[in-house]
Amino acid sequence: MTDLDDSPRPRGELTLKLLASRQDTNLHGDIAGGWLVAHMDQAAELAADREANGRTATVAIEAMDFLCPVRVGSMVNIFTRLVEIGHSSIRIDVEVWIRQPHERNSDELHKVTEARFVMVAMDDKGRIRAVRRET
Secondary structure, eight states: OOSOOOOSSOOSEEEEEEEOOGGGBOTTSBBOHHHHHHHHHHHHHHHHHHHHTSOEEEEEEOOOOOOSOOBTTOEEEEEEEEEEEOSSEEEEEEEEEEEOTTOSSTTOOEEEEEEEEEEEEBOTTSOBOOOOOOO
8 A cells, every 4th residue: 555545435344433523623623633543543453453362552554644634523434454464463454434524425435544554463561472363
């Protein structure tokens, strides 16, 4: 994923669904980019934890571009898609799509951003471990 994908539909599994509220805004009244990144990280962790059968941690976030602002009242939908499992790492594509607060068509979603998250499996002491695979 080197270029921003402008596909018209979300790819992956719906992992988180949140309502953007006034307390999450920046100085201009839009939802802060950091709020979105934090929830994207949470979604990536949820997806990676399932694959690793345990704790994971983010080690990298690859290129991210914001396509449009997120307004208060928007329904934020975060989709995840497993890309690759390495020895101890898991790559997860994360896409954010929103439904605008006053959208007439409840199925109409607008893409906000996407990124690839690189997660590593961790043991109980915080050391990197191999990703457990089901046999």
